[in-house]
Amino acid sequence: xxxxxxxxxxxxxxxxxxxxxxxxxxxxxxxxxxxxxxxxxxxxxxxxxxxxxxxxxxxxxxxxxxxxxxxxxxxxxxxxxxxxxxxxxxxxxxxxxxxxxxxxxxxxxxxxxxxxxxxxxxxxxxxxxxxxxxxxxxxxxxxxxxxxxxxxxxxxxxxxxxxxxxxxxxxxxxxxxxxxxxxxxxxxxxxxxxxxxxxxxxxxxxxxxxxxxxxxxxxxxxxxxxxxxxxxxxxxxxxxxxxxxxxxxxxxxxxxxxxxxxxxxxxxxxxxxxxxxxxxxxxxxxxxxxxxxxxxxxxxxxxxxxxxxxxxxxxxxxxxxxxxxxxxxxxxxxxxxxxxxxxxxxxxxxxxxxxxxxxxxxxxx
Amino acid sequence: xxxxxxxxxxxxxxxxxxxxxxxxxxxxxxxxxxxxxxxxxxxxxxxxxxxxxxxxxxxxxxxxxxxxxxxxxxxxxxxxxxxxxxxxxxxxxxxxxxxxxxxxxxxxxxxxxxxxxxxxxxxxxxxxxxxxxxxxxxxxxxxxxxxxxxxxxxxxxxxxxxxxxxxxxxxxxxxxxxxxxxxxxxxxxxxxxxxxxxxxxxxxxxxxxxxxxxxxxxxxxxxxxxxxxxxxxxxxxxxxxxxxxxxxxxxxxxxxxxxxxxxxxxxxxxxxxxxxxxxxxxxxxxxxxxxxxxxxxxxxxxxxxxxxxxxxxxxxxxxxxxxxxxxxxxxxxxxxxxxxxxxxxxxxxxxxxxxxxxxxxxxxx
DNA sequence: GATACGATCTACATCGATGTAGAAAGCGCC
DNA sequence: GGCGCTTTCTACATCGATGTAGATCGTATC
Numbered sequence: 001x002x003x004x005x006x007x008x009x010x011x012x013x014x015x016x017x018x019x020x021x022x023x024x025x026x027x028x029x030x031x032x033x034x035x036x037x038x039x040x041x042x043x044x045x046x047x048x049x050x051x052x053x054x055x056x057x058x059x060x061x062x063x064x065x066x067x068x069x070x071x072x073x074x075x076x077x078x079x080x081x082x083x084x085x086x087x088x089x090x091x092x093x094x095x096x097x098x099x100x101x102x103x104x105x106x107x108x109x110x111x112x113x114x115x116x117x118x119x120x121x122x123x124x125x126x127x128x129x130x131x132x133x134x135x136x137x138x139x140x141x142x143x144x145x146x147x148x149x150x151x152x153x154x155x156x157x158x159x160x161x162x163x164x165x166x167x168x169x170x171x172x173x174x175x176x177x178x179x180x181x182x183x184x185x186x187x188x189x190x191x192x193x194x195x196x197x198x199x200x201x202x203x204x205x206x207x208x209x210x211x212x213x214x215x216x217x218x219x220x221x222x223x224x225x226x227x228x229x230x231x232x233x234x235x236x237x238x239x240x241x242x243x244x245x246x247x248x249x250x251x252x253x254x255x256x257x258x259x260x261x262x263x264x265x266x267x268x269x270x271x272x273x274x275x276x277x278x279x280x281x282x283x284x285x286x287x288x289x290x291x292x293x294x295x296x297x298x299x300x301x302x303x304x305x306x307x308x309x310x311x312x313x314x315x316x317x318x319x320x321x322x323x324x325x326x327x328x329x330x331x332x333x334x335x336x337x338x339x340x341x342x343x344x345x346x347x348x349x350x351x352x353x354x355x356x357x358x359x360x361x362x363x364x365x
Numbered sequence: 366x367x368x369x370x371x372x373x374x375x376x377x378x379x380x381x382x383x384x385x386x387x388x389x390x391x392x393x394x395x396x397x398x399x400x401x402x403x404x405x406x407x408x409x410x411x412x413x414x415x416x417x418x419x420x421x422x423x424x425x426x427x428x429x430x431x432x433x434x435x436x437x438x439x440x441x442x443x444x445x446x447x448x449x450x451x452x453x454x455x456x457x458x459x460x461x462x463x464x465x466x467x468x469x470x471x472x473x474x475x476x477x478x479x480x481x482x483x484x485x486x487x488x489x490x491x492x493x494x495x496x497x498x499x500x501x502x503x504x505x506x507x508x509x510x511x512x513x514x515x516x517x518x519x520x521x522x523x524x525x526x527x528x529x530x531x532x533x534x535x536x537x538x539x540x541x542x543x544x545x546x547x548x549x550x551x552x553x554x555x556x557x558x559x560x561x562x563x564x565x566x567x568x569x570x571x572x573x574x575x576x577x578x579x580x581x582x583x584x585x586x587x588x589x590x591x592x593x594x595x596x597x598x599x600x601x602x603x604x605x606x607x608x609x610x611x612x613x614x615x616x617x618x619x620x621x622x623x624x625x626x627x628x629x630x631x632x633x634x635x636x637x638x639x640x641x642x643x644x645x646x647x648x649x650x651x652x653x654x655x656x657x658x659x660x661x662x663x664x665x666x667x668x669x670x671x672x673x674x675x676x677x678x679x680x681x682x683x684x685x686x687x688x689x690x691x692x693x694x695x696x697x698x699x700x701x702x703x704x705x706x707x708x709x710x711x712x713x714x715x716x717x718x719x720x721x722x723x724x725x726x727x728x729x730x
Numbered sequence: 731g732a733t734a735c736g737a738t739c740t741a742c743a744t745c746g747a748t749g750t751a752g753a754a755a756g757c758g759c760c
Numbered sequence: 761g762g763c764g765c766t767t768t769c770t771a772c773a774t775c776g777a778t779g780t781a782g783a784t785c786g787t788a789t790c
Contacts, residue, residue: 013769016749016771029767049424051745054777069444082459091477091480094457257650285622368776380776381779393737413776415777416777417778418777422745731790736788738783739782740784742779743781749773749775752771
């Protein structure tokens with residue numbers, strides 16, 4: 001494979017001049033630049049990244065450490081991070097930790113310090129007590145709410161506010177007995193805790209008393225099946241409610257399914273809200289109202305913060321940034337909104353959604 | 366950061382000796398090795414990957430080019446590839462092409478030739494006519510069925526056989542009118558085509574005549590909603606059928622939903638089969654019988670083949686490898702299988718499944 | 731005691747791009 | 761004619777690990 005030397009020889013200049021051309025050094029005659037570019041083309045020259053990295057002390061690669069790609073939220077987040085990183089000329093390696101404590105600590109041990117310029121880390125096993133482990137000697141940006149006020153830059157969303165808004169939406173619709181699916185008493189700090197707080201805050205502001213029979217704790221697993229079971233228990237216990245708030249979409253979808261199964265009408269009898277705005281929410285029947293956590297913004301912000309750290313710019317202290325959430329209101333709370341044309345169909349609407357491209361929707365293979 | 370020289374000085378040996386220790390060179394006195402290891406520990410030395418790569422001409426990184434991480438199949442495949450690569454000491458960068466032709470061609474242009482040792486490529490936009498583009502000068506392994514007999518190593522599953530087996534399973538249950546969801550007449554070659562072929566082969570072997578009213582073409586998008594719509598059209602048209610074969614799981618799940626909604630019993634009135642064995646199939650109600658395409662095997666095989674090419678071993682000609690599929694039989698075709706204990710529940714069974722870890726199931730965040 | 735050989739270690743060049751320092755050429759100006 | 765300045769380009773060392781060639785020291789062999 002051709003090297004910079006080869007190009008230089010062919011263009012009749014020094015290797016450094018080729019380097020200068022490629023790096024946009026200004027003091028180069030147009031004729032020289034043209035000769036160099038021609039030589040590059042003719043030889044099909046491509047720069048050796050390893051050599052450049054060795055010189056520069058940078059690799060142009062960042063790591064994204066997440067629990068698992070199989071979780072839709074993280075898959076979609078990864079897509080967004082890869083895209084954001086690409087605009088900076090960065091490549092991303094994804095490091096699935098499995099949410100295993102040991103492997104999360106390994107991420108922080110810097111085993112890949114030399115491979116990557118920085119790390120974006122979304123812990124699942126580590127908690128507030130592990131904040132000290134975050135004092136590492138490489139650029140690090142933290143995601144999520146497991147470690148609220150650690151010593152590093154942190155991007156998250158305002159879960160409390162988002163959860164409060166989702167609850168408020170239900171209150172605004174006149175619902176007064178709102179069941180919760182997803183509480184997790186065993187948790188020291190995390191998603192379940194903050195989302196419950198938001199829910200309680202909304203109730204309190206509305207002057208509604210907390211009713212613990214409405215708050216179900218399906219455990220740490222937040223699959224459809226747990227949502228379904230929790231809903232079944234509510235129904236079996238004859239608890240009365242007119243709305244359900246699932247702390248993530250899969251819980252909500254599981255609950256939705258059991259509701260319909262049991263003959264309830266959604267949203268007439270029971271309104272349902274989820275959280276995360278995974279793609280499936282648009283395709284459930286009825287489509288599920290959900291909180292969009294600002295995935296894209298989180299991804300971009302995390303990459304930007306990391307870039308500043310890598311570049312040595314940015315303030316001394318750590319930063320906390322909250323992405324903007326939005327509530328995506330769909331039929332599961334407000335019912336069929338008859339459009340002017342008034343098309344009728346059993347399946348959910350098919351309008352193009354900005355985040356749905358043909359590809360996104362392509363075959364499962 | 367400490368270099369090999371620093372370690373060498375501290376241990377009182379030459380840099381090369383440190384290198385030899387780290388690379389398992391056999392002729393080293395135990396005492397020397399110990400001193401070196403001690404020095405490494407004391408200095409917290411970590412090897413500079415860029416330098417090693419420059420010397421070795423390898424990077425230890427491979428690229429995985431896929432359409433989108435948001436598609437569950439590819440997310441799960443990526444997880445598997447990352448894991449398989451890790452056992453070889455390789456790191457994976459994922460390159461989402463969006464299924465866009467241009468970006469797929471860019472993958473083959475070798476823009477990252479110097480960053481990665483090889484590429485595993487699952488095309489979506491490219492087809493059989495593009496086979497020539499696959500003649501690249503870096504190690505490449507192809508996945509999927511878009512380009513059946515290209516000039517490079519190829520790992521796929523036997524879609525025809527798998528599809529035939531799924532159909533046969535329905536035939537074995539006594540079903541004779543099997544509706545298909547997922548045909549795609551516009552396709553030159555691809556998943557829809559080969560799976561339809563398998564279906565037709567099974568019918569023919571059973572002496573059942575093809576009935577085109579049973580074969581629906583929901584288009585290139587294979588979401589739940591398309592499955593639901595296709596099923597609705599079948600019902601509206603009063604087509605009679607006793608089984609449904611969805612060419613992927615989301616199509617099947619959408620169809621399943623409409624079936625239940627319309628009052629059909631599954632599987633008593635209609636048996637349903639999907640394809641891909643995505644995690645959700647275990648959590649639908651009833652759980653969905655589906656073809657497991659051998660994801661893990663595909664991932665491992667692809668990495669192995671690539672390793673051979675990178676290492677320069679392996680035969681001259683290209684290889685075609687078909688991963689073993691299995692049919693995961695669940696309630697959507699055979700109904701509730703009463704276990705000896707005979708527990709009864711509305712929700713799907715909760716037995717631990719080897720592929721479901723607590724993490725895999727953890728919160729959506 | 732000389733030779734051969736294995737075990738153990740080292741010096742040095744090398745991979746390819748780039749930072750540093752400075753050379754060469756052209757131009758304006760006193 | 762000499763000085764200073766800008767533009768354009770080059771030589772060389774350097775980043776850190778490793779392949780190559782070979783030095784050194786024992787020990788076994790005859």
